[in-house]
Amino acid sequence: MTARYNIYFNGYESFKAGLLKVINGHTDDYAELLKVFEYSDPSSATRCSSDMEKAIQKASKLISLKSITARPEGKEKERMTTADEELLNRKEYNEWVDDSYLLIAKSRFYKQEYNESAAVFEYCISQANDPMVRKEASIWLARIYNEKGKYSESYRTLTELEIPSKSSKGLKAMYYTTMADLFIKQQKYSEAIDPLEKAIDLVSGKRTKYRLKYLLAQLNEQAGNASAAISLYRDVVKMKPPYDVEFNARINIAGVFDVNAGNPREMRKEMEKMLKDSKNKDFLDQIYFALGNLSMKEGNDSEALEFYRKSVSSSSVNQNQKGRSYLALADYYYREQDLMKAGKYYDSTVFLLDKNHADYQALRSKSQNLNTVVSQLTIIQTEDSLQKVAGMPESERNALILSIINDITKAESEGKTSQYSDRYNLGQFYENERRFQDNIEQEGKWYFYNQAALTFGRTEFRRRWGDRKLEDNWRRINKARSSGSMSATEGSDNTQNVADSSITETLDYKKPEFYLKNLPLTDSLLALSDSRIANAYLNAGKAYAEKILDPEDATESFEKIIARYPGSELVPEAIYNLYKVNKDINYTKSETYRQRLIKMFPETEFARMISDPDYYNKKMEALKMAEYLYQEAYNTYIRENFTIAVSLCDSALKKYSQDYLAPKFILLRAYSIARIS
Template identity: 35%
Template sequence: MKRFLLHIVGLLLLMPLYQGCSTEKNTFASRTYHRITSKYNVHFNASESFESGLERIESSLEDDFTRLLPIYKESEPAAANLVKSDMDYAVLKASKLIELHSITEKPKRRRRRTRRYQEFASQEEFNPWIDQSYLLIGKAYFYQHNFMAAIDNLSYVLRKYPDGEARHETQIWLLRSYSELERFAEASEVIQAVQNDRSFPRKLERDLAIATADFYMKQHDYDEAIKFINIALGKTFWRKQKARLQYIEAQLYEELGKPMLAAEAYQKVTRMNPDYRMAFNAKINAAGMFSGEGDAEKIKKELNKMLRDKKNVEFRDQIYYALGNIFFREGNRDMAINNYRKSVASSYNNQFQRAQSSITVADIYFDLQNYRDAQAYYDSAMIIIDDTYPNYEKLSSQYRSLSNLVENLFMVEREDSLQRIAQMPDNERDAFITRLMREEQERQRDAESLALQGQRDQGYYRSNRYRMGMGSGQQGAGWYFYNPQTVAYGQVTFQQRWGQRKLEDNWRRSNKSTVSMDEMDEMAEMIDSSQIVVRVEDPLQKEFYTQDLPLTDSLMALSHDRIRDALYNAGKIYKSEFSNYERSAESFEELMRRYPNNIYQLSAYFDLYDLYELMGDREKSDYYRNLIISRFPESKYAQYLINPNFFVEMQAR
């Protein structure tokens, strides 16, 4: 600072002598004046504005540890808007410097022209801060994500000032600009040019290594990226940046499927004394690299210690998830599921973790053929994720199939439950409903108590207590009223009609334009009020429990039709969507046991024949084959079973 003030004082003292100095004169005095003015006035102000923008990025953009960190924070889309005003000012000042202080006029010819003088006189620019200003403009455009403008300015520096002091730094920024635009062939040419340049300064080797690592990361060539990160780590002494590079290296090892190296790298991060969030995530990820070998108890002890730390309340979902992973790799599936479920239940702010934990436990339930719970946890994830999520199409397809299956399974149990209640004597039914209403009152009191303690929102608690395994386990006739699938069935029906909708105003409208009063009146006129059946939604009213009961012969017949259709649909879904032949056969067998002469009889027989054929049960397969041929001899199914070429021959006619 003292040196800077001395320069300014000197400049002020010399100002009167240089009043006549213009860029059209190339004298020692004019060169000195414009050089000092450029460095300590215009370029200084431009650089200050530029640095202010960098500080804004550093203080405003937080790393998202749920994904692979970018090498540079400024690569994030949000960075451009953060620094726009600072970079605009830097471009303005640097452009002003070029306009007012560029000296291209040749100096007066000397009588004695030494080689040194000839080299000096052959320059196209005599103010050394001009190329630096073009470089600064290129960097400012880079931070604004105007990469084409950055490339134009940076390329100009290399073309116009090939021997200038700014050329090596310019090459690094040109490499970065090409990488951001994914113009990797041109970026590779820059790397090659730098590698062939023996004059490249050692002080820039670290920046070059980081830029090259970024180049390879953007191409998903993580092995090469790690090589250059290691070079950069050896030349980086700023603790915060070193920890970040080490964290990225650990993530890359994880991406490459090298858990031991990843764990080692994460542990290095924790020893670098990084900020709390990075240290926490490094510990969690190191624990997550447990492969079934080593001291699992030590890792679990550390994670449980982290759970007890009040500073980690908002991170408990990640800790439970890490514990779940360890138990899963140990082969303790029940404890793994328990911790994954706790992760979902404790995830409030971290939507990525909530989705990841939900999908993980859903996958386990699916493998266990626990399709109800699998659907419930996929549902929790699908509300959060969009089509950018990894394997979204596969997840979405599986979720839809499970939702259709659960809808049909629920329909069977719902109608069975309603039929059992409907068939009770009146006094027994009334007593049963009174007991359910009393239990609901107690539930609501519990929920309100929890809400007052700040532990759960009442609505969230009531809608999720059973899904998360907190229900009373009530079975029998009351199943329909207090079961998680009641909620799931409503969600499936809603989504089939409206699709995935966020909770917001006018959610019914895919095009949420304003609805006028005239439109509302018009819609009201279209509705026949006599057709409206108002449902009771309050579980403290008796009608809530009686409104769906099949208390007449016609309603009972409709209830049986629903069960019949649902059993048939479930059998089809088990077979075609999940290739679960055993469950499919059970569903069709149940259909035929309960409704022997139903409308699906022939189709169900053929499916049973086919299923047992697929399962290698020849005895049962032959049984249903013979049943079809003897009972439905004229059917196409029978003709096919007698002559496997039946359909081919029929098409050829």
């Protein structure tokens, strides 16, 4: 009695308190696939740790103080029943010890101490007297396997486990929710539907029921069962859940809606009605996003883009929704092959999305790969713009610069920050002005209502300054010293330098020289500009081929080097890359480039690599031999055999005069001669 109503009771109360913190502390993102269990949130362990530790202490105390292992006196062997034999073979005679071990294991599970928890569950499975405790421990062990990604072991554990029909609803619900979680974690959404349907009929509690019903609707949506998903979302609404759940269910109905099977006008009216409802003032971004998806399904791309932009510009604390809206814009422009815009929008997507988002790493990788291309395209555009401005008549060029300075002066007189005042040079301004104007014409006149311009500006800021915390004095070198208590002399040099630099920068962009400084106005500067363009085309082509996996654009980029700069030293490498890129998709074209490279540039490394398949191996062997000879010459020098060292260096320099080790041989030879002298 003491074990149950004192020690175990207090321990289990602590466990329940910790469990309640896990549930109440978890916030569902109803725009994403829900988690079956709240404990799958990585941060849940910190919320419940102290309560679970207390539960472990209480359960451990019960085991140490109340365990009964002494056997009772038995009957004579010939008079024993099977039940009597089973009783005498027990290792533990206090039934609350089994429950205490189970409580310890569950508490460690919620603390995410999975290895320790698994060991205790395995003990329960092998040693517990109560068969229901053994079965529950097996289900919990499967949950550990799910969390650790050991899906085959989880499936084996669950399929080998027999749950009798007379088992409690709670045990059955545990089994089916765990099986559903197993399939969902493997993205086998169709297979997760059946066990989740069974679980919903068994679980208790309004919150649990509407969450799982909502998840079931999402699974049907993922599996392509649109009508079933819509019906289930409507069931969620009928359950009268909290408003945010009801709202998201209605939004998802619009998302699943089939414009070919239903009436899109009615759905649009419902969405527009939601826009006018004052209860939805914090959800406008989601409504606009849903309208954008509806327009996209109808094939009205321009209207869809407008709704996505409205979604982004709506005031909301929901950063994930902003990220999803940016992602919709990014995906659209990516499909349209407008990589400049796509790159900027993917950059914003990654910046705003939660790092725990299922697709975060894939999107981050895609954004980085796109930025590799975009950075080279930006160089090409900037240099082309510089050359275009440099080629203008002087009077026309001066008039352009004067108009820029006037725009800046006017903006500052109106208390605004000009979008042109922080550009590095005229070429960048010239290109950016064109892009800004295109965006502003599409999206509205004022900069801060213009999401494309904001996206561009955010990316430009991060490119120049990195990720800066929003705070006072963010540009100062020494922010720690910029408080009001700073003495008159303390840090004055740094502060003055920063101030002087800031003033100079402010003055510079109002002077014509600021815009003229990078213009290629001489033949030598024009040659440097051409070199930067050619290198950018080469790097862009490689990025298209290796990062974006786009051989067509890679081919176009490499061919532009040959067309624009036929005398460039990069032409052999461009032809070699054209041969490689087209090898698997257009053999005839690839062969043409191979023959062209061998014929026009037979002495280049690239031609040798093509004409001799074993060339690379030979090259590596030669490098190894050069390294061996250098090591031999160096060791000879250390042994003070300077004459032999000089001889070895001379021999190496005859064979490997162009090798990267040649300078080392020359230096070692000089040292050896000096020692001989």
